[in-house]
Amino acid sequence: MAAPAYRRVIVKLSGEALSGPELSGVHAPTLDRFAADLVAARSLGVTIGVVVGGGNILRGGATEGIERATADLMGMLATVMNALAIEAAIERCGAPARAMSALVMPQVCEAYERGQARRHLSKNRIVVLGGGTGNPFFTTDTTAVLRAAELGCDAVLKATNVDGVYSADPKRDPKAVRYDRLTHSEAIDRQLCVMDSTAFALARERRMPIIVFSIREPGAVESVVRGTARATIVGG
Numbered sequence: 001m002a003a004p005a006y007r008r009v010i011v012k013l014s015g016e017a018l019s020g021p022e023l024s025g026v027h028a029p030t031l032d033r034f035a036a037d038l039v040a041a042r043s044l045g046v047t048i049g050v051v052v053g054g055g056n057i058l059r060g061g062a063t064e065g066i067e068r069a070t071a072d073l074m075g076m077l078a079t080v081m082n083a084l085a086i087e088a089a090i091e092r093c094g095a096p097a098r099a100m101s102a103l104v105m106p107q108v109c110e111a112y113e114r115g116q117a118r119r120h121l122s123k124n125r126i127v128v129l130g131g132g133t134g135n136p137f138f139t140t141d142t143t144a145v146l147r148a149a150e151l152g153c154d155a156v157l158k159a160t161n162v163d164g165v166y167s168a169d170p171k172r173d174p175k176a177v178r179y180d181r182l183t184h185s186e187a188i189d190r191q192l193c194v195m196d197s198t199a200f201a202l203a204r205e206r207r208m209p210i211i212v213f214s215i216r217e218p219g220a221v222e223s224v225v226r227g228t229a230r231a232t233i234v235g236g
Contacts, residue, residue, distance in 0.1 A: 009049070009154060009225060010156050015082055038221055049117070057082065079130040083131075102132055145202045
């Protein structure tokens with residue numbers, strides 16, 4: 001069996017992905033499938049952190065009329081809820097996991113602290129990171145790149161609904177071109193919306209590759225860490 005292409009990664013998972021076929025909330029079969037995929041990747045000897053969004057619980061339209069900083073804090077709370085759900089699903093699969101939050105709430109889960117998170121990873125626990133950066137105005141995409149840099153990761157694995165980065169939305173534009181490789185600067189200059197420009201800029205500064213892949217198929221994360229997935233590599 002070939003060695004994994006990446007030894008330590010952050011998986012960026014959107015909150016919307018957790019709702020599966022539903023419009024909102026957490027779809028239990030989808031959650032369990034994602035957890036099983038993470039555990040399978042862990043079994044290859046890969047240490048894994050997960051940064052999760054909160055769009056399945058709180059979407060932008062729900063905060064209309066609320067000040068942006070307050071709305072962002074509400075969204076961060078939603079990501080902590082998702083982190084707890086993922087932690088529980090991973091442990092049901094028989095692997096150890098720790099939910100950590102950038103917002104301090106000791107009755108709920110551990111506060112994120114870089115050294116402690118690294119210790120969890122060194123013990124082969126899957127660390128699920130909620131609360132974003134702990135600050136408003138930053139997306140969970142930027143959080144994923146930031147945590148990858150802090151925790152000494154080899155790559156950020158950006159889970160999406162399509163098998164890579166396209167020049168346009170392939171669901172709307174049949175002429176959209178799929179890219180196998182891009183530089184961070186190309187992703188920024190072409191305004192490719194798979195991640196926000198702040199995340200791409202930080203990844204460029206840290207020379208952190210971002211692998212964009214589809215999470216729809218079982219075994220997707222395992223395929224990415226093996227280097228066999230159909231995906232777009234940004235940077236690296």
